[in-house]
Amino acid sequence: MTQLLNYLYPSAANRVLVSLTYDKYDSGVTLRGVEDGFIYSNGAWEKSMGITLAEYAAMGESRAQFSSKDEALVKIPVFLKNKFAYEAPVAGNIQGVMYKLYVTDTQDVDGDGSVTDKTVYSYVVFYIYDGMNWIKYENTINETIQFGHDGTSWVPDNTIKYTLIRKDDYAYMASQLTGAEYTGLVGNLATYGDFDYNWTKTQIYFALALFLEHLDPNAAEGQKYTLTYVIYDNGENDYQTSFIKTGGVWVVN
Structure with a gap:
């Protein structure tokens, strides 16, 4: 995947987010239309897990997007707790999640020349597991000095x-x-x-x-x-x- 991203984006700017849709072969099954986010950071691509249409539906969404950032930040930690319920996450594990919002197209990502219409934007948020729940990762962690x-x-x-x-x-x-x-x-x-x-x-x-x-x-x-x-x-x-x-x-x- 890294080789493909480097080929597609040879001059990627630092912290740029790419939403990539691809087919994934996993445990003998081909998963069609997998969509994940990849952030270019300090010369390397970092993967953030995407949310499938079925997973959005399970969270009560009729489309593959949330209606607001506030809604996303409330539902995503519950989604992570359910998704990793049987994988025994370890306290301190950090998970990036790419989610989508229908917002004003201020950057004209749809290329129609307008920055006042609306379209779907992708965002990434990071969560850290505290041993019981997934909480928003603010890049500052209180720890006892050892x-x-x-x-x-x-x-x-x-x-x-x-x-x-x-x-x-x-x-x-x-x-x-x-x-x-x-x-x-x-x-x-x-x-x-x-x-x-x-x-x-x-x-x-x-x-x-x-x-x-x-x-x-x-x-x-x-x-x-x-x-x-x-x-x-x-x-x-x-x-x-x-x-x-x-x-x-x-x-x-």
Whole structure:
């Protein structure tokens, strides 16, 4: 998907939003007309989940749009709670959602030369899971400062904990691991959203370090991450690995 977006929008402005409709093959089923949002941010495309016509209908909408921003912000957290009810989201997970409003066409997106008529605009809003509910993400989070011992004294611990999103984050790694060593391995990443028993620790750590470059390309020297990910080996199991940015690269900590 990233390659397609780069081809279609080779000179995309920072923070531009693209609403993309495509067919998606998922678990043996082809989903027609999937529509998601992609924001170009700091040189990379970030995906935000779209809402289907059926999902709008379930929220009481007769069309694939909300009547107002206020309505959208009330209904979307309920929608997320229902959608991820069986996926056990982890507190701190952040989800971008693209939604649509019928508003005045101030930017003439329909190209008819008028900026006073109305048309459908796409917007993205981010929500963070607090352990029970999805709440609007304001980019400011109150947290208790944690400390770690460096062998001499207690110092603030800047470790960020992140759980890889299935299947998006795994699909990104699959798209980047193009070497011959990974030819027979990457299929399960994109298809199932996990590693499997055929991967060595070294290969997994390399893939995760590659993902961290994508997740936080501007991370400062010394930044730490603890990643939670899934390995399938006689069942799905969660694993955690800690990394630190040292000498400009991510290494296992």
